[in-house]
Amino acid sequence: MQSAVSSPAPGWLAVPDDADDLVPAVWPASAERGPDGELIIGGVSADALVRTYGTPLQVIDEGEVRRRASGIRAAFDTAAAANGTTARVYYAGKALLNTTIVRWVMEEGLNLDVCTGGELEVALAGGADAARLGFHGNNKSVAELERAVEVGVGTIVIDSEIEIERLAAIVARTGASQRVMLRVNSGVHAETHDFLATAHEDQKFGTALDSAPGLVARIREIEGLDFVGLHCHIGSQIFGVAGFRESAARVLDLHQELLAGGDIPELNLGGGFGIAYTRVDTPEPIENLAEGIVSAVAEGCAARGISIPALSFEPGRAIVGNAGITLYEVGTIKDVALENGSRRYVSVDGGMSDNARPALYGAEFSARLAARLGDADPVLVRVVGRHCESGDIVVDHEYLPGDVAPGDLLAVAATGAYCAPLSSNYNHVPRPPIVAVNGGESRVIVRGESLSDLLARDAGIER
Template sequence: MLPPADSLAPEWLRVPEDANDLAPGVWPASARRDDTGQLRIGGIAAADLVHAHGSPLLVLDEDEVRTRARAFRDAFAAATAEHGGTSRVYYAGKAFLSTAVARWVTEEGLNVDVCTRGELEVALAAGVAPGRIGFHGNNKSVSELERAVEVGVGTIIVDSLIEIERLAAITARTGAVQSILIRVNSGVHAETHDFLATAHEDQKFGFSFADAEGAVSRIRELDGLRLIGLHCHIGSQIFGVGGFRESAARVLELHERLCQGGELPLLNLGGGFGIAYTRVDDPTPIELLASEIVDAVAAGCAVRGIPLPELAFEPGRAIVGTAGVTLYEIGTTKDVTLDAGSRRYLSVDGGMSDNARPALYGAQYSARLASRAGSGEPVLVRVVGKHCESGDIVVDHEYLPEDAGPGDLLAVPATGAYCASLSSNYNHVPRPAVVAVSGGAATVIVRGETIDDLLARDAGIAGARAADTGAVRLAEGER
């Protein structure tokens, strides 16, 4: 048994009474341990999922996604209805996008936002009505804008003067009229990682308020562009409502001034609402988010004597994040003795190629044994990947049962957002499959890659194979 390791644990991490428990709010609602101690998600045992689909494996609970989509839709609809208004909610394609997920969220009444041609095409392939798509991005190419206008995307969120002129040229050439929002920076700094805060002035997205007024003047000179409102997003993984209220108040000042030159029927206040990755995270309840933000906007409009516009929101990871659980197999363990105590390293068969967030942002995750319930005292562990990087950390700090070891399956919750989206083939590791579960049934919604898939992209290998095939055919012809 290892010496006490609590001195190496961060202050927020507590030794659990039960190192097999599943913290409420961190896991999908369907996650539970069966009578044998094995983790089940959507009614299916973790070991059965891995046996059928391999490891690592991203398991996505369809019912969790749908439930959370409905919750956001209904909360904002109710909050705006209290003030005689309406709302729309957008699912963030960048969090995780497949045709199946796009169908789930649109069936539950959500719109979809995309930020590249690839995301747009996935949404269209899923049958999402173009009018329910919003197109983001700070560097949309001419071809991307042409495609968006061609299919009739509902709104394009304009991010630069160059983009305005590109759209003007496209609409003049095609005779289309494109509805647009202009993205502005409110100057409110979200309490989140610097890379996730998107409303401060010194960053790549949007217009300052001063520059926005000139951009709006230019847009209103153009027959092919229809400005329908403003867009502001203060960041991601945000708890509380204070930042959203302050940002909305500032944007309303600009909204009021711009309304003097024409109607602005829509105001998109972004979102980026936080989720629980560990048991100490305390996300703001959905209903409270909706009511307090909308109440603040309605009060601001009343003070200014202007009508409440239709309000749009982008919850981001809050819809899909908690629905995802990644399953790994433990390969090796190693006890490292340090001056301050000891730490146990558990190495799994994935890592930063399937979850880059710990390396990018220092993101914290939780973990539990999945193939069985462990025994022994809780031991402080660090779960690491198989990549040739010391920063290849999956879970930085966690307590697991003392007997966790090689061959055990490990489950990491709250991986539904930004894990598959940010995945890579670093060290030529194939990206894992994504399997949807619901009511005891599992469906592959994204096929896992194979070594053959990786080799197929190598032009040198393809050329060598083609040459070999040609040589064989030539030899056969000579015979």
């Protein structure tokens, strides 16, 4: 077996005893190895999926999505009831949104958060009750706000002073009544990538805490706008409770101050709950997170002598992230000698066009052979894509069996969140289909693109 000491692998990545194992925290609960070593997800083998749909292929386990959605809702319901309040869970649609996902989360009792006009239309097309929608975004257009008011979106989260005036004009013209929240920045910087931390002061979302009283006063004087509470989201891929507790304390100070001007029935503390992408990731169990966050709010309210408001949360990745895998076919392989060892480059037939997260955030993923078991000792690999970028990395650091070869199927785990939404046609590569699996059956829920689809958008081609 290759020695970790002579390897350029990062310190957190140990040589595995079994390079074919499926770490339970990373893979869907339904993931298992079949009699011939093939990967099975939702009762369907990877080999069968590829024979039917080709590669690359994004697969989403319906049972896993539903299990996580209902589990998160139950955890916050339980924590809220134990602390004398109620909780509402919004699925953060930006993680992965299509009409099928909309139906799944709605059927599991969740509300839905959208942040563009396009996401709003997908939610409505999926049959979502507009009253169960929240509408985010730092630059909502007048047309988007008009549409949200028209269809009866439950809550619009105001992100700036300009949006207040845009909504004031809309409700004055239409006579509508619209529930709104104000997004504020608590100043708590989540322990995550800078691009994923969204509550520190120097970024585009929300308003400063000291600006909020004036903005809320303006909202309250507008007939047709119903101010129902504050919103704060501190970031994404957060493992612990500490950041949420500190942020809640700061927002509660503001909440208490604003109570002098009227009732504030709700408080939305966002989402950002982390998941396991690798075997060393240890996210807090959702039950612990829910209890820790809700009890912190309850304790803070008690200390201030105020009633605990109804609470809302917005998980996305925690619901769909580990429910997704992406299947690729291995193309070329090359070994690169380094000063402290060697690394094997394994090229696959997708890449940053279907998973931009490693290039954007340096995100780590896990990979496994998907159609067989390996027969050789583990070797350090970097799984890369087919695009003309040196940063086109799918899995930066991983150990695979040393007999990985061209033609093998490779599965990359935990690709259910932010991979499809961030996908592109870079190098004119068509985006892959999304296939749902459940109970031994599969079906396409988002059609893949063909080269003809890409050419159809080119206005320079004579028809």
